[in-house]
Amino acid sequence: MTAGPASSRLDVDLRVNGEPRRVPLGAAVTLLDLLRDQLGLTGAKRGCDRGECGACTVLIDGQPALSCLTLADGVDGREVVTIEGLARGDELHPMQRAFLAHDALQCGFCTPGQILAAVACVEAGAAGTDESIRQWMSGNLCRCAAHPQMLAAIRSIAAP
Numbered sequence: 001m002t003a004g005p006a007s008s009r010l011d012v013d014l015r016v017n018g019e020p021r022r023v024p025l026g027a028a029v030t031l032l033d034l035l036r037d038q039l040g041l042t043g044a045k046r047g048c049d050r051g052e053c054g055a056c057t058v059l060i061d062g063q064p065a066l067s068c069l070t071l072a073d074g075v076d077g078r079e080v081v082t083i084e085g086l087a088r089g090d091e092l093h094p095m096q097r098a099f100l101a102h103d104a105l106q107c108g109f110c111t112p113g114q115i116l117a118a119v120a121c122v123e124a125g126a127a128g129t130d131e132s133i134r135q136w137m138s139g140n141l142c143r144c145a146a147h148p149q150m151l152a153a154i155r156s157i158a159a160p
């Protein structure tokens, strides 16, 4: 973290979706505030805002994290990936394609967090069985009840 010129406010230096960013802490208390309100990255959703729904899930240094419970100053020097950073130009990430192919979304509100949690699940080697996938994904709730389709999508990536 760096002190600003007047030393009256602090900046957070981090990488977001591969880009170095310096963000004045300002009113941002949480990483979710920082992403949505200061960087305009609205892919991470504010659902419950208290750690219960998973809609705000992002990756921090490759690990899924609830951005609504992560203090903004705690991400200084770290690598954050949001749903906006997953595709490569026009080419969707394989997990994004799998969600589409398996009809794994309805309203889409939970989808960014679900996809990032699913990417981390496969990368962690936790997608070996339906049970282990369910366990890994248990913190990401879907009010539209698309969980079976998400399971199928994750399975298709883990064992194509």
Ligand code: FES
Pocket (backbone or CB within 6 Å): 045, 046, 047, 048, 049, 050, 051, 052, 053, 054, 055, 056, 057, 066, 067, 068, 069
């Ligand atoms: Fe963060 Fe619900 S908005 S867990």
Ligand code: FES
Pocket (backbone or CB within 6 Å): 104, 105, 106, 107, 108, 109, 110, 111, 141, 142, 143, 144, 145, 146
């Ligand atoms: Fe609607 Fe999950 S697709 S909340």
